[in-house]
Amino acid sequence: MAVRRTARIAATIGIVGAVGLGLVAVAGGAYAQPQLPPVTPEDLVNSVLTHADPGPFNGTVELDNDLGLPALPQMPQAANGTSTARVWSGGNHLGRVALPTDTGERTLVSDGTTRWAWNSDDRTVVKRPAGAQADRAAPTDPAAAVAQAIAELRATSTVAVDGTATVAGRGAYELVLTPAPTERTLLREVRVAVDAEKRIPLRLTVLATGSSGPAVQVGFTALTFGPQDPALFTFTPPPGATVTDAPAKDPTTQHQDTTTVGDGWDTVKIMRRPAGTTTATAGPNTPDLSAIGTPVSGTWGSGRLITTAVGSAIVTDDGRIAAGAVPAPVLTDALSR
Amino acid sequence: MTFAVAADPGTAVAARVRGLCKVFGATVAVEDVDLDIPDGAVLGMLGPNGSGKTTLIRLLLGLTRPSAGTAELLNHPMPTGAAVVLPHVGALVEGPGFHPFLSGRENLRRVAATEPLLPTRAIPAAVDAALERVGLGNAADRRFRGYSLGMKQRLGLAGALLLPRRLVILDEPTNGLDPAGTRDVRRIIAELHAGGATVVVSSHLLTEVEATCTHVAVLQSGSLIAEGELRRLLDADATGLVVTTPDTDLAVATLRAAGLDAYRDDADEPGVVVPAGDAPGVIALLVRAGVAVHEARRGRPRLEELFARLTETAT
Amino acid sequence: MSALPDTGSLRDAPRTAPLRRLLGAEVRWVLRRPRTLVILGLLALIPVLIAVGVTVAGRRAGPGRGLIGAVAGNGLVLPIVAVTVSLALLLPLAVAMAAADAIAGETACGTLRGLLLAPVSRLRLVGMKAFGVLVVAAAAVLVLAVVGMLAGLLVVGETGWQLVTLSGTTLGIGQALARIALVVVWAVGQLAAVGAVALAVSAWTEHPLVVLAAVLGGLIVFGVLGAIPTLEWLQPYLLTSGWSAAVDALRDPMPLTGMWDATWRALCYLAVGLSATIARMLRRDA
Structure with a gap:
């Protein structure tokens, strides 16, 4: 009967649609663990530390944040949630990063001679000359930063390879660093997914004690190696944009007086803000911390304590900042020295 | 019915x-x-x-x-x-x-x-x-x-x-x-x-x-x-021959004596209903018996009557 | 009266009116309906209002923040912003109204019976109605895009025939038009999914208002579900969660993932909606 056949076809289409919805929903989620040749933790760590430059690439980086920080207007990425960045790297200090939001975008372009920062919200362009980089201390290459962290934590950790994973469609080893029992840290473990071929970190997962899910996870969701369009690494301020030169930074603000107390997982960094710098003059890109945290005081003085799932920070009233992936007592101990 | x-x-x-x-x-x-x-x-x-x-x-x-x-x-x-x-x-x-x-x-x-x-x-x-x-x-x-x-x-x-x-x-x-x-x-x-x-x-x-x-x-x-x-x-629903006459009693008696089914029906005007009978024979019989026949017609009820009767009976 | 066909020739006589004629009649009916015209008029107002608002605000202060702010002095952004803004409520409303009238409304008028008696086969009827809803969706988005483009160029056209993307790059008129066209096609696809689901509701009820309530209620429920952090796993199943992807057309280079995901999701909703509509219409009494 024609009606029955049509009804059957209609039902089939409906089921295909419903199943398709499920497939679309889980796509990019669960992959089978890839089969990769076994590797020892030592070899894996060494290969990460000595990996060759992966060359030009583009990709999407996703940050899953479950730190429990309140939202700061200047840093929407700090609040709980997911944020994305699209990155293009052309080698030779050529790079482009796009930080999209629902209603706008920040774009950072490094064309080899100038670094441009575009903000679509107020249509401003801030340019500063490249080279003579003052902020070498904070590596711009996230892969290098992760490698550096592994090197620092290695001595005080148990290092293991916990199977394989697929990250951004690429096979990867899961490198797990667990703090030694003597370390006084809030962290349970740090997992690094290392690309099996290029040996660069693809994903970093930080797990805190007392919670099952990751506190922070940052990693590629898409990654393609290969030559990039050179036009990506140029920037021409669009009509109607306000272009300003970045203020020449006061050396004192650049070379903050930083001391490090302890080593390994319970390292505490203590920074001293230059006298006279208040939150009002700290510049638009420095988050205003005075609004958050709880007041604390002790033999070291008084200040505000900010705690998250993976670390704590104390901003003292005399201008010092102590921070680390440690519980608050470790910070006050460090401040008391 | x-x-x-x-x-x-x-x-x-x-x-x-x-x-x-x-x-x-x-x-x-x-x-x-x-x-x-x-x-x-x-x-x-x-x-x-x-x-x-x-x-x-x-x-x-x-x-x-x-x-x-x-x-x-x-x-x-x-x-x-x-x-x-x-x-x-x-x-x-x-x-x-x-x-x-x-x-x-x-x-x-x-x-x-x-x-x-x-x-x-x-x-x-x-x-x-x-x-x-x-x-x-x-x-x-x-x-x-x-x-x-x-x-x-x-x-x-x-x-x-x-x-x-x-x-x-x-x-x-x-x-x-x-x-x-x-x-x-x-x-x-x-x-x-x-x-x-x-x-x-x-x-x-x-x-x-x-x-x-x-x-x-x-x-x-x-x-x-x-x-x-x-x-x-x-x-099929016809009520037979309707004879209008003032002498209804005589008419019924005459017809029944002749072996025909007949009954009085004074609904509209005095008359006799003969469910089964041919008109010339009935009229001749009545006239011979001295009944004054004013009118004789086939009883064909209008549809409305039929309709009303059918629906009533079925209730 | 002319000669009647005999019984034998019944099988050989045409059994259906030409499809183009059916679709043409449906489109004429849809576009003659006063409420369709009213909502198209309302939609035409949206880009005009945005343009006027941005121009007035622009004279007092600098460019505002947010998506609307991106329109200031950048007229070719207006059609895309207008479509994005309207996609939240007004466009689905227009489509839901068309779908409500298409089946539930025709039933309420007693005209669905007439169509089935003509006869229009039940499957064709669904096709005809789906086409009508699609025409309304396309007309609504096109009105936004065209009026948006005109208003953008006339009122806020500081950058002239160029489009400044959110990424800070500048596109020529050709690329800008291509992106507007892409957003139009994409938005019509999303609305087709809304329309298919609305049509299914329309087929299962006799009251046009139920369709409107179901679609608007569904949008609100989806919005609430999408905003609950613990239900984040639900996001990929929600039709509305991909609707901000139209903004991607204003980024450079344009990320297509968001629009693709939303399109696949819309196709799935479309399949489910149409299938439910057909299943009901094959059996529905008229």
Whole structure:
């Protein structure tokens, strides 16, 4: 009967649609663990530390944040949630990063001679000359930063390879660093997914004690190696944009007086803000911390304590900042020295 | 009491219904109906409100599925044969359905666009002709919203008459029409009949049915309680010979003495009813006996009487 | 009266009106309907209002923040912003109204019966109605895009025939038009999914208002579900969660992932909606 056949076809289409919805929903989620040749933790760590430059690439980086920080207007990425960045790297200090939001975008372009920062919200362009980089201390290459962290934590950790994973469609080893029992840290473990071929970190997962899910996870969701369009690494301020030169930074603000107390997982960094710098003059890109945290005081003085799932920070009233992936007592101990 | 006057076997039928039932929840709308509508007939479907007339028509047209039984239209089972049959069927069911924001002509053009048998080029002419035929020529370009009940009914009729049909089914076509409109409907039915089409008309206006129909089907509480050719149905229900006379007692005695069944009937005027008897013989008998015969006629009750009696008895 | 076809010729006679004629009649009916015209008019107002608002605000202060702010002095952004803004409520409303009238409305008018008696086969009827809804969706988005483009160029056209993307790059008129066209096609696809679901509701009810309530209620429920952090796993199933992807057309280079995901999701909703509509219409009494 024609009606029955049509009804059957209609039902089939409906089921295909419903199943398709499920497939679309889980796509990019669960992959089978890839089969990769076994590797020892030592070899894996060494290969990460000595990996060759992966060359030009583009990709999407996703940050899953479950730190429990309140939202700061200047840093929407700090609040709980997911944020994305699209990155293009052309080698030779050529790079482009796009930080999209629902209603706008920040774009950072490094064309080899100038670094441009575009903000679509107020249509401003801030340019500063490249080279003579003052902020070498904070590596711009996230892969290098992760490698550096592994090197620092290695001595005080148990290092293991916990199977394989697929990250951004690429096979990867899961490198797990667990703090030694003597370390006084809030962290349970740090997992690094290392690309099996290029040996660069693809994903970093930080797990805190007392919670099952990751506190922070940052990693590629898409990654393609290969030559990039050179036009990506140029920037021409669009009509109607306000272009300003970045203020020449006061050396004192650049070379903050930083001391490090302890080593390994319970390292505490203590920074001293230059006298006279208040939150009002700290510049638009420095988050205003005075609004958050709880007041604390002790033999070291008084200040505000900010705690998250993976670390704590104390901003003292005399201008010092102590921070680390440690519980608050470790910070006050460090401040008391 | 069922008067079933079976159609002659072999006669072509426009519609055939067997054991048809339709149940809505706990309500039985149509119960075990058998019905043949001969080709070329004008069938009047009678019944009080809620007797299942409209449901039966909807089942015939395949607008709703039977709970049991079968319906055939123009020799094709419904609703599966709808695509083959319905192009040849014009229907006005449950009142006229049109869009209030379009004019009568635009509404009719939309209907015409969906008619399989109407070539695209013929649509404007067919629409105009149908509007003229139902007497809406002057109001064609007014919005349907502003139509009176009668005009809406006429437009519905026009929709059923856009092209020559083998079967036209009209559900309460005279609803809301003034006497002139009723006359128009009667004329249109007569024209359709003369053209050879089969017509099914449901109505509660029994005079309309009697004036225009060749066949009749009477429904009550979902059941068919009488069905057949109108003339034969009336004959079968004839009350025999009615003799008007002042000497009723003498007349009854005379007739009974002659071995005939007879009884008094003083309903209108004094008289005697002879259920079975030939008129010349009865009259001769009475005159010979000295009974004053004022009038002698065949007792043919009007349909309304029949209808009332049928429905009353069945209750 | 002319001669009637005999019984034998029934099978050979045409069984359906030409499809183009059916679709044409449906489109004429849809576009003649006053409420369709009213909502198209309302939609045409949206880009005009945005343009006027941005121009007035622009004279007092600098460019505002957010998406609307991106329109200031950058007229070719207006069609895309207008479509994005309207996609939240007004466009689905227009489509839901069309779908409500398409089946439930025709039933309420008593005209669905007429179509089935013509006869229009039940499958074709669904096709005809789906086409009508699609035409309304396309007309609504096109009105936004065209009026948006005109208003953008006339009122806020500081950058002239160029489009400044959110990423800070400048596109020529050709690329800008291509992106506007892409957003239009994409948005019509999303609305087709809304329309298919609305049509299914329309087929299952006799009251047009139920369709409107169901679609608007559904949008609100989806919005609430999408905003609950613990239900984040539900996001990929929600049709509305991909609707901000139209903004991606204003980024450079344009990320297509968001629009693709939303399109696949819309196709799935479309399949489910149409299938439910057909399943109901094959059995529905009229």
